[in-house]
Amino acid sequence: MRRTIDIYLRLISVQIRSQMQYRASFLMSLSATALITFLGFGSLAMVFWRFDNIGGWTLWEVGFLYGMVEAAFGTMDLFFSGFNPHIFSRLIRMGTLDQILLRPLSVTLQVLGSSFIMKRLSRISQGALIFVISVAMLDVHWTPAKVAYLPLVFFGLMCFFGGFFVIGSTLTFWTVQPIEVVNIFTYGGREMIAYPMHIYERWMRDFFTYIVPAIFLNYYPALYFLEKPDPFGMPDFAPFLAPVVGVGMLVASFAFWSYGIRHYQSTAT
Amino acid sequence: MSRFARRIRLFVELSRVSFRRQLAYRTANLAGLATNTFFGLLRAAVMVALYGARQEVVGMSVRDAITYTGITQAVIAYLSVFGWTELMDTVYTGDISSDLLKPMDYFTFWMARDLGRALASMLMRGLTVMLIYALVFDITVPVGAWQWAALLASLLMGWLVSFSWRFLVNLAAFWTPNALGISRLIFATSWLMSGFMMPLRFFPDWFVGICYLTPFPAMINTVVEVYVGVLDAQGVITALAAQAMWAAGLIWVSQVVLRAGIRKLVIQGG
16 A cells, blocks of 8 residues: 555656646646636626526525535546546557556556646636635535535545546547547536536436436535525435445446456557 | 639638538537537526526527527537637647648638638537527527628628637747647637627626727627627627728738748747
């Protein structure tokens, strides 16, 4: 275990050092990403004075959802950089994965250490900023249980989206090119749960409740934190499913991943 | 054949090749269409939730607002809204050297290729998105030959402004190895100021005023306003004229910058 962590840290530090070599380029990407994250919520905030609520929620209540999912997705995007299907599929196309398989080290560990995209930091900090400002404006009624549960929701979100990255990458064992439709679940899912789920059409919400249970990761926890009534009459434990659903998703996706590795046939490049 | 006719012929051929190449990416086009439609549905839901019981906000009805989310998704591929780096890529790979040797004006060469790409995208990912919207929602449709003609002109002009702007941004690669970072920053700015994130008329007046000092509204917002019919006849003519002026201005500036850039250019790679 100690050795594994040591190797992982070494792989990551190589990544960090190499990205820091191009400082101007790094700072530029950082500000571009920060701007992009700000734009989504910023443009909503800028039109809010004409509308004053969205499906009955205030701007800061939406900010609670928005900031949480942005920060968690960003953190996932940083740690799972190597499993980003666009980055991972390059390992397959270039034949780098064949080298990885030959090394006497866990394949998963090597893929995790193969990329660490530092510019995601700006997404994380922007999300955290939106979250902190929203919480400050909202006057949330904090209890010890809520304080303890908050990091678990964050962790659940990370695992959930990480799972989609792993599935998207595993699919490229067969397709070589990344399957773009996976983006609907990752980036589309992120966008979707950044808003209160009751604003969507029934069929869309049902899909993201029963087939892809994204509703439990952000919306239900938010109902609990903000002490809002549940419009759908789910059981009382619904807000506490976030870590279970998230971890379950990640475990299932890693099972698919090891199945994929066993059936991997090189592209012979 | 006169020299002029030959030039036109070359332009059309280049566009046609580029049009076919874009159509050939069938799975990519389909995946793009699915993504655009999904995001469109999300954004339409956000609009409906924002409107609530309101019938109209600054001249736009809920129906117009839903249609707006369709239009913005429909122009993503057409105008390469998320970014376009084809030209700067050729600078960094060195391929630009052979493009510059071609017996054709460099700006016109890219314009022909981008027109083909844009038209194919409009067909595969623009009209299709609007068709799906028409099936799912009760959308606004332009009325009468006059409004359709204005929309067509506005769409074409929007592309011309967008293309010459993208061309100009890509020219940054002649001077700096960081053109990619610069272009990302500029594209992100354009999402907000072109009316891609929200219709500009929803924003506070002072901010709209700033936006209209840039070419960005001429790319998307004008098309939206002509389409949903929030402008009167006078307003439409003024808007189209503004688009034409931005197009002319940007084409002129890119010629000047191109001439300066070619003198500066260091061909990389080999």
